[in-house]
Structure formats: C-alpha cells, structure tokens
Amino acid sequence: MKAIILAAGQGKRLGQYTQGKPKCLLPLGQETILSREVRLLQEAGIAEEDIYVVGGYRYDLLQEHVPNLIVNTLYDKKENSYSLGLALESMDDDILILDADLCFEVDLLQELLLSPDPNILMSKVSDDLEESTGIVTDAAGYVTAIGKQYMNTGLVYISIFKIARETIPAFREALLDERHGATWYTAAITNICKEFPFVNLVTAKKWHEIDFVEDYLETIKLFGLD
Template identity: 30%
Template sequence: MKLVILAAGVGSRLYPLTSDRPKAMIEINGKPLIEKQIEEALKKGIKAEDIYVVGGYQIEVLKKVLPPKVKLIENPDYNTKNNVYSVALLKDHLSDGFILFNSDVVFAPEILDELFLENYPDVLVVDDVNPLDEEDMKVVIENGFITHISKKVNPREAQGEYIGILRFSRDTAQKVINRCWEMVEAGEVNGWYETALNTLLPELKIRPVSTRGYLWTEIDDFKDLEYAREIAQKINW
C-alpha cells in the first residue's frame, strides 16, 4: 500500500514557530510531526519507497528528515493554492490506491490499527465520539456510507468529523486526483481535496472508520498545539 502525506502548507497561524520550517516540521516530544507519522506507517508495514510526501514551503528543511527512499513531490505554488493542488500533483506520480495523511495530525497508533483492520477499500477515518463545531470537516453518514463532507455541514446534521486520514482503492484514488485537477483547471485553486471528494460522493461508496474515541488532534493554531503536546504524553507520540 502506498502512503501520501500532504506537507506543503505554511502554517501561518503558528508563526513564528513556522518562520523557518513547514507546519509538518513542528516538534512534538522533540520529534517533527511528519517524522513520527512516517515511523507509525513503517510500523504498519508500509515501505519507505512507497511513501510520497508533497512538500512546498521550506521544502529543503522538510527534506532533511525524510528517509532516503521516500519520494518528495514539490508543490511550487504552496503559497497561492490550497491542498486541492497538492493532490492534483499526484496525477503524474501515482497510479495506485493509497492511504493519505494530512501532515498536521497527531493520532493514537490504535487509530491506524482500526484503519488496517477494516477490509472495505474506500474509507475515511471519522471521529464520531467528540462534539462538533462549525470549523470541523464534518461528514454525513447514511446507511453506512458517507454522503457529504464539508465544513459547511450543520454540526447538528453531521455524524462525525473527518480527521485527515483516509484510504482509497486505485479507482477511487484516480477519480479524486482527476477531480482535483479539474478544479485546478477551473481556477478553483483555493479549495480542499475534500471539496473534490464531496462532488464525487454520489457515485462513490465511501465508508467511515471510527476513531473509537482514541485520542487525536489536528494542529492549526497554538491552542491545538498545546492540546497535541498534552495528548502526546498519553499516546506515546
């Protein structure tokens, strides 16, 4: 199985920590986020040569912590285009299915265990335990399948939050990559790959994999970072 890690972002809300490094290089317990994510992937049997990192901001700093066999894809437009472009760039590099991590996610190893235990090929990891707020990337689940993913979903109508970890089969992966390209070509460069995915949900069958209450967090700002460092002690991150 291939692994894609999206790590092109600046992390402007974490300045000045990110003045000389990408958000993916912020340290938790003395280790950069992306380095720990790769360690967890290797423990699950993913090979270094099957890992693709999309970098952009301060890419030379990022390069220093990547194992030699990891493939680094450059997003030169990281400052003007959102992660829809990072996923679109996979078109020339990856024709298989893959697991994807957003590089700013800290997660208990048990969450990956849940992902690997799930045999269904097309899944998003969803926190269906904790309360939702307006800024979360929320999902609607009907009859066991995800029918909507967006930050615009009313929290009262959502069944959980997508945590930034997914797995797609080859066919689904290529459909999502191609739709991201279509968005970029249409000038929709400030969107998320989740927006591209949302437009495809009527024709796809995507299931949720629950976090089952295991700890995780996305790091967007200093409040998130403080929480990440707090839970890192509990999950041996």
C-alpha cells in the same frame, strides 16, 4: 499500499513556534510531527519507499526528513486539492492519505488499514465544530458529502482517508477539475462518492490536529511528548 502526506502549508497560525519553518517540523518529543507520522506509517506496514510527502513552503527543509518529496510551488495560491492532484498524477495503487499536522498512535492507522472497505474516510464524534470539516452519511454509513459547510452532523473528519486503486482515476479527474481554483480535496470526494462509495469509519482512538498554539500545547500534553 502507498501513503501521501500533505505538507505544503506554512502554518501561520502557530507564529512564534514555526519561526520560518513548515508546521510539520514542529517538535513532538524527540521527533517532529512529520518524522513521527513517517515512522508510524512504517510501523503500520507501509514501506519507507512507498511514503510520499507533498511540500510547498520551505520544502527545502523537508528533503532530509522524507523518503520521497513532491514539490507544490503554488502552495500559497491553491489549496490541498492541487497538492493531492500533483501526488496522484503518477500513482496507481491503494493509497492512504493524511495531513502533516496530525498526532495519533499506530493503532489508529491499523484500524483504517485493517478495514475491508476499499474507500474510507475517518471521523470522530464531536460537538467541537470550530474549524471542523463535517461528514454527511446515509443510514448505511456511506458518505454523501464532506466539507466545512457541513458543521452540524456531529461527525468531524480527521484528515485521514484510504482510497482504492480502482477509484483513483475518477478521483484524479475530479481533483484536476477542482485544483484550478483554491479548493479542498473534500469537494472532489463529494463529487465522486455516489459512483464510488466511501464508508465513514468512526474512530475512538487518540488523535489531535495542530492548527493553533493551544492545539500544539494540548497535543504535547495529551500524548506525553514534552
């Protein structure tokens, strides 16, 4: 099992808190968002040498914080499908993929890794649809579509998923198709999920995404990281 952390974005909406550094380097207690994620991935059983980070904006500041750095020089022109496509070009393993602006505990990762299904998207039941990415499922709980255009499902994608080695060639091909525009990797998942089923795993574990200043302050309070 390998892990990919997508950390190419700038985090403009956090303004005075980022001050010329990537959002993932914001402090959470004695760690940064990124170093905390790297530590929790290791606690969940993923070896340090198997953790890869895709950087873009001020990627030079990430080098001393990550085991393996992949650089996306087009971070300001393309969305995360391009970053993920870069990371997957030379990988052939089961992979856990997550964004670099998340806060959670190790039990959330363990819940995902211990689930026997090969391809899994994690979600939370939520009525908060602002800025959210929704998941559409069938009666059996399999994903039929995912994207920001699906905002009325009550299932909010939490930007963490697991994909099996056998699915990666098709996913990589779909990303290569998508990444020529400013697109999100969720479009590629929608394209392949009929042939390669993805299960929706609803979690009740503690989790928070950091997009805005209020998100950052709420995260610090929720996790006791001040």
